[in-house]
Structure formats: C-alpha cells, structure tokens
Amino acid sequence: ELKVEQNPLFLSMQEGKNYTIYCNYSTTSDRLYWYRQDPGKSLESLFVLLSNGAVKQEGRLMASLDTKARLSTLHITAAVHDLSATYFCAVDTSGGTYKYIFGTGTRLKVLA
Amino acid sequence: SAVISQKPSRDICQRGTSLTIQCQVDSQVTMMFWYRQQPGQSLTLIATANQGSEATYESGFVIDKFPISRPNLTFSTLTVSNMSPEDSSIYLCSASEGQGIGNTIYFGEGSWLTVV
Numbered sequence: 001e002l003k004v005e006q007n008p009l010f011l012s013m014q015e016g017k018n019y020t021i022y023c024n025y026s027t028t029s030d031r032l033y034w035y036r037q038d039p040g041k042s043l044e045s046l047f048v049l050l051s052n053g054a055v056k057q058e059g060r061l062m063a064s065l066d067t068k069a070r071l072s073t074l075h076i077t078a079a080v081h082d083l084s085a086t087y088f089c090a091v092d093t094s095g096g097t098y099k100y101i102f103g104t105g106t107r108l109k110v111l112a
Numbered sequence: 113s114a115v116i117s118q119k120p121s122r123d124i125c126q127r128g129t130s131l132t133i134q135c136q137v138d139s140q141v142t143m144m145f146w147y148r149q150q151p152g153q154s155l156t157l158i159a160t161a162n163q164g165s166e167a168t169y170e171s172g173f174v175i176d177k178f179p180i181s182r183p184n185l186t187f188s189t190l191t192v193s194n195m196s197p198e199d200s201s202i203y204l205c206s207a208s209e210g211q212g213i214g215n216t217i218y219f220g221e222g223s224w225l226t227v228v
Contacts, residue, residue, distance in 0.1 A: 041222075042220060048215075088155070090155075098217050099157060102156075
C-alpha cells in the first residue's frame with residue numbers, strides 16, 4: 001500500500017526565516033504535486049513535478065523532486081504571514097491517471 | 113484551469129438520511145474524482161466518476177454507501193447514503209482536463225456536511 005508521509009505535521013515559524021517541508025512516499029512514482037489549503041477553503045494547486053530532479057519556484061516557495069530517494073521538498077524562503085496554511089503533497093499512483101494519494105499535510109503558521 | 117462548482121456548500125443532515133452533492137465543471141473534462149476530507153485530516157479518494165458507466169471505488173468505499181453518477185463530461189453527483197455522524201466531512205469534487213504532460217487536478221470548493 002502506498003504511503004505518503006510529510007514532515008513536520010505542524011510548523012510554527014517566525015517571519016523572515018527559512019524552512020523545508022519533506023514529503024516521503026513508499027512506491028515508485030515520477031509525478032508529485034503540491035497543494036495549499038487555507039482554513040475553510042478548498043485546495044489550490046502550487047506545483048507539478050513530473051521528473052527526477054525537477055525544481056519549480058514561485059515567489060517564496062520552491063519545490064523539488066528526487067524520485068530515486070522518493071522524496072520531495074517544499075522550501076520556504078523568508079516566510080511571511082500570508083504563507084500560513086496547510087500544505088499537502090500528493091503522489092500519482094498509476095502512471096498519469098490522476099489517482100492521487102495525499103500526504104498527511106503540514107500545518108504552517110508564520111508568526112509576525 | 114477548469115472552474116468547479118459544488119452544491120450544497122454546507123449542510124446539516126439528520127442521521128439516517130441521504131444527501132446528494134452536485135459537481136459542475138465549466139468545461140468538458142476527461143477525469144472526475146470524489147474525495148473525502150475528515151476534520152483535521154488529509155484527503156482520501158472515494159472513487160473515480162466514469163462518464164456513462166459505473167464509478168470505480170477505492171478500498172473501503174462501496175457503491176451502496178456512496179452512489180455516484182456522471183451522465184456527461186461536465187457533471188457528476190455523489191450521494192452519501194444512510195448518514196451517520198462518522199460521515200461528517202468535507203466532500204471534494206475534482207477534475208482533470210486531460211492526460212497531457214503538466215496536467216494536474218483541480219478541486220471544487222467542497223461540500224461541508226455535518227451529521228447530527
């Protein structure tokens with residue numbers, strides 16, 4: 001059974017600091033996605049990573065994928081309060097059919 | 113990206129009743145899915161809604177409890193049958209526009225159900 005685990009589950013950080021969220025998965029996949037969820041809202045697509053070594057950046061967030069290590073990271077640079085949300089990674093389990101297994105989620109709180 | 117609308121957005125339901133959630137996409141999509149998100153938890157895939165045929169359910173979900181329809185390429189419904197408090201969750205409709213490189217799935221706003 002495919003498992004997708006995120007670390008940490010909760011993260012409280014000061015504005016201006018850097019931090020990394022880790023997403024480990026237990027089976028082979030070369031498609032990984034990052035989403036953001038604000039309280040009471042649905043999910044917003046952040047990044048689509050489709051190959052080993054893929055790196056995507058948007059603003060203060062940068063995501064990378066290492067398919068050999070079965071690891072993706074979401075790096076936060078100089079955090080700001082607006083980044084407070086829950087972040088999910090998701091793995092496509094079946095070669096592009098979009099059946100996603102979601103990670104446990106990381107609840108991020110950026111303190112002003 | 114496709115815009116996905118769900119109705120109802122919220123509801124409070126009596127134990128033992130059933131509720132149907134509607135999902136409308138503003139363009140034709142190849143894939144539609146239903147997810148459940150229990151309070152404070154991650155998302156779990158319930159089923160893939162197949163156009164013109166029976167949905168494909170994931171382990172732990174059955175058609176009698178969660179019947180799904182998809183009559184065309186833009187619309188799907190999920191019914192939560194014979195509800196109990198354990199069914200209190202957010203139910204999310206999602207869709208993908210195709211299977212090309214770079215495609216991802218998009219989510220509706222969710223339907224927040226509370227069973228009392």
